[in-house]
Amino acid sequence: MPQAHTLRHEFYRLLESHTAGGWCRHAINTFLVLLIIANVGAVLLDDAVATGPQWQPRLQVFAEVSIALFTAEYLCRLWVVVESEQLRGMSPFRARLHYVVSPAGLIDLLAIMPFYFGASLDLRYLRLLRLFWLFKLTRFSPAMQSLAAAVYEERRSFLGALLIVIVLLITSATIMHVLERDAQPEAFGTVLQSMWWAVITLTTVGYGDVVPHTALGKMFGGVCALLGLFMFALPTGIMARAFLEQIKRRDFVVNAQLVSHVPLFAGIGVMRMVEIATMLKPRHVPPLYTVVRQGDPANCMYFILSGELEVQVLPQPVRLQAGDFFGEMGLLDREPRNATVTAVTDTQLLMLEEEDFNKLMRAYPEMRTAIERVAAVRRSMPDTPCAPAPHVVAQPARHKP
Numbered sequence: 001m002p003q004a005h006t007l008r009h010e011f012y013r014l015l016e017s018h019t020a021g022g023w024c025r026h027a028i029n030t031f032l033v034l035l036i037i038a039n040v041g042a043v044l045l046d047d048a049v050a051t052g053p054q055w056q057p058r059l060q061v062f063a064e065v066s067i068a069l070f071t072a073e074y075l076c077r078l079w080v081v082v083e084s085e086q087l088r089g090m091s092p093f094r095a096r097l098h099y100v101v102s103p104a105g106l107i108d109l110l111a112i113m114p115f116y117f118g119a120s121l122d123l124r125y126l127r128l129l130r131l132f133w134l135f136k137l138t139r140f141s142p143a144m145q146s147l148a149a150a151v152y153e154e155r156r157s158f159l160g161a162l163l164i165v166i167v168l169l170i171t172s173a174t175i176m177h178v179l180e181r182d183a184q185p186e187a188f189g190t191v192l193q194s195m196w197w198a199v200i201t202l203t204t205v206g207y208g209d210v211v212p213h214t215a216l217g218k219m220f221g222g223v224c225a226l227l228g229l230f231m232f233a234l235p236t237g238i239m240a241r242a243f244l245e246q247i248k249r250r251d252f253v254v255n256a257q258l259v260s261h262v263p264l265f266a267g268i269g270v271m272r273m274v275e276i277a278t279m280l281k282p283r284h285v286p287p288l289y290t291v292v293r294q295g296d297p298a299n300c301m302y303f304i305l306s307g308e309l310e311v312q313v314l315p316q317p318v319r320l321q322a323g324d325f326f327g328e329m330g331l332l333d334r335e336p337r338n339a340t341v342t343a344v345t346d347t348q349l350l351m352l353e354e355e356d357f358n359k360l361m362r363a364y365p366e367m368r369t370a371i372e373r374v375a376a377v378r379r380s381m382p383d384t385p386c387a388p389a390p391h392v393v394a395q396p397a398r399h400k401p
């Protein structure tokens with residue numbers, strides 16, 4: 001039994017964990033995303049080009065294999081969700097129910113259900129239903145998740161904006177009905193009929209199939225068109241602000257997790273961590289990528305979260321690893337880069353720009369001392385084979401300014 005639990009935990013890491021799972025999780029996610037895109041592409045192509053009979057069996061097999069894979073994915077998620085940190089303390093049944101009724105769980109279920117229970121549905125519609133697999137992409141796209149979170153967060157503001165829209169629609173339809181009903185009884189005979197004109201005008205779509213004929217009607221139509229501009233600016237503004245807020249929040253959470261892995265910032269306290277997390281920007285570089293080139297102006301420094309880099313110094317290059325930092329000398333000395341630094345493996349870095357570096361050094365002198373200590377060790381060994389600099393932890397200053 002414990003072995004089954006370990007296996008379940010491993011599968012959870014691969015399928016759900018955002019911080020673990022490594023390249024294997026990345027590969028699974030990429031495969032699922034490609035499968036969705038390939039299916040949507042196949043449906044669109046089949047629909048548009050009406051592929052010949054020789055393609056039909058192949059497309060059918062592809063669809064069936066995809067459905068089987070997504071079913072396996074759903075069952076797997078249902079099995080492993082018990083391992084979720086957030087659902088800890090819940091019984092396995094409740095944790096699984098939580099997944100089933102969650103937005104992501106519902107999308108996963110709705111994506112496969114029609115193919116098992118929709119035997120009576122026309123095959124054409126069943127095929128088109130695969131287009132809705134696009135919704136499954138929300139799981140893999142942090143931007144889409146942020147958008148959904150933004151809508152949820154601002155639901156009250158949206159409801160307010162929606163109320164304004166409804167009031168405006170009914171009011172303008174009523175006024176237009178009064179102004180135009182005699183001139184055009186077929187289009188403005190009732191308030192409900194006038195509603196079509198109101199919707200098309202206020203949304204600034206303006207099909208032009210129904211237009212006011214009377215002078216007063218035209219004047220009022222102009223006012224409505226202007227009001228429409230403001231009316232839709234309101235929810236757009238709310239959405240844009242909420243989306244930006246969500247992205248900032250998500251970046252902050254990711255950064256805060258990453259910052260806690262940098263030895264220099266170990267034990268600096270929550271408030272400082274919060275401040276630093278907003279300054280650091282994650283960067284991912286592939287092997288052989290030159291991050292810093294000798295002689296280039298220095299405008300930032302880097303902290304290594306994972307991977308290995310090589311500093312091209314004589315008589316032999318120096319390797320830097322997770323926990324080390326580089327690019328500090330140029331900032332401290334206000335000099336160009338004194339060496340080239342190249343990634344040896346896939347590397348995850350945190351970048352600190354010059355302006356933020358200066359701010360940080362002014363605010364936390366103990367951090368400056370720690371960085372200067374490493375720079376001094378590096379400077380003192382230009383002609384000897386150097387070992388990577390020791391991991392340094394900034395000690396908080398005794399007397400804070």
Ligand code: CMP
Pocket residue numbers: 292298311313318325326327328329330331336337338339340341378379381382386388389
């Ligand atoms: P900078 O001069 O800004 O850019 C190149 C960086 O390489 C430098 O800062 C240091 O961070 C790093 N570096 C230079 N010499 C050494 C060394 N001997 N050992 C480790 N790192 C070094």
